[in-house]
Amino acid sequence: MKHITSFQNPSIKNLLQLQSKSKQRRKQNVFVVEGQQEVDLCQSSGFEFVEVYFCPELYDEAKLKSVALNNAEVNSVSEKIYQKIAYRGGTEGIIAIVKAKKSTIAEVKFANQTPLILVVEAPEKPGNIGALLRTADASGVDAVLIADLKTDLYHPNTIRSSVGTVFTNQIGVGTSTEIINFLQSNSIAIYAAILQEAKDYTAIDFTSASALVVGTESSGLTEQWREASRQNIIIPMQGKVDSMNVSVATGVLLFEAVRQRKTST
Known part of the structure; x- marks a missing residue:
């Protein structure tokens, strides 16, 4: 030493x-x-x-x-x-x-037939990624898939803001096309958080294999995810603004899915 x-x-x-x-x-x-x-x-x-x-x-x-x-x-x-x-x-x-570990889609494995997955498209701020990983860990998702990552997964700010949950989550990184193909080949329903043609998230059954997809606060999701989505979902706003922090919104969506799954067992 x-x-x-x-x-x-x-x-x-x-x-x-x-x-x-x-x-x-x-x-x-x-x-x-x-x-x-x-x-x-x-x-x-x-x-x-x-x-x-x-x-x-x-x-x-x-x-x-x-x-x-x-x-x-x-x-x-x-x-x-x-x-x-x-x-x-x-x-x-x-x-x-x-x-560093490999974080490719090929490394992602599921322990059950009805996984709950968080998909994040094109995140670029390490702090936001960390916050989303912390939310994913808290809700116990089976995997976090990151599409078209714009920064470094192991950026110090990601590790810090995730409070170490960058290590506890199963993470797969790939392009949007790769992740969509992966989800579809595994018969996992895609629910995209998009305002247009959307249903209230509480009206959706998340008890089967489900992937909840969120985008950036500034740009939202691309048309590719809208086309791949089985159903667009929305969180109805009760106040004067029409949006919320992406990590908070993600927590609302994921914990609704968790609630449904607990109720159905």
């Missing part, structure tokens, strides 16, 4: 590059995670740790025994270095470089 005190250390320079540049994350096929909860969730979800950095002044070294390090390189860093490499304040003194 090395103790690092210099900002010029090549490992520290590389870590900072990985935090700030998606190109480097893709090139090395790794990402950075910090904080005990996120590290624990990453570990329990079967991710492989490549390097681990901890600050003795902030983190109890004995806790490293609970982290599945395997052959990961472990380094301690000074508090000054840790404050530099920590992406956010208030973390518990541990940061890890982790090998």
Whole structure:
């Protein structure tokens, strides 16, 4: 184990590059995670740790025994270095470089005949993706499929805003065409959250295999999803505005599906 005190250390320079540049994350096929909860969730979800950095002044070294390090390189860093490499304040003194998993549609598997799936089209803000993943985890969906992703799945802001649920959700990334073909080939009904020709979401039966599809707040869903949808769905607005935050709307839709499924059993 090395103790690092210099900002010029090549490992520290590389870590900072990985935090700030998606190109480097893709090139090395790794990402950075910090904080005990996120590290624990990453570990329990079967991710492989490549390097681990901890600050003795902030983190109890004995806790490293609970982290599945395997052959990961472990380094301690000074508090000054840790404050530099920590992406956010208030973390518990541990940061890890982790090998990324494949997140293709081919990797998605279902444990039952009636999966509940969230599909998100063309998300571009890491914070919004994280919030949607947190909502998906809370509702217990079988998978989150991301169509035409405009950013990095393992962006630090995605990990942070998801509170680690980027690790707990089963995620598949592909084009809209690939995901539509995947859903149709598995006989999964598509319900698109689109205003036009839509029915109240409470009038729809979500107890069979269902995919609820949401778009961005600015652009909504493309015509491709409208054509593929079995039925467009809408949440009736009771106030003065005609829309709500996409993560909130997604939560409303998913928990209605969860409620129906509990009632039907």
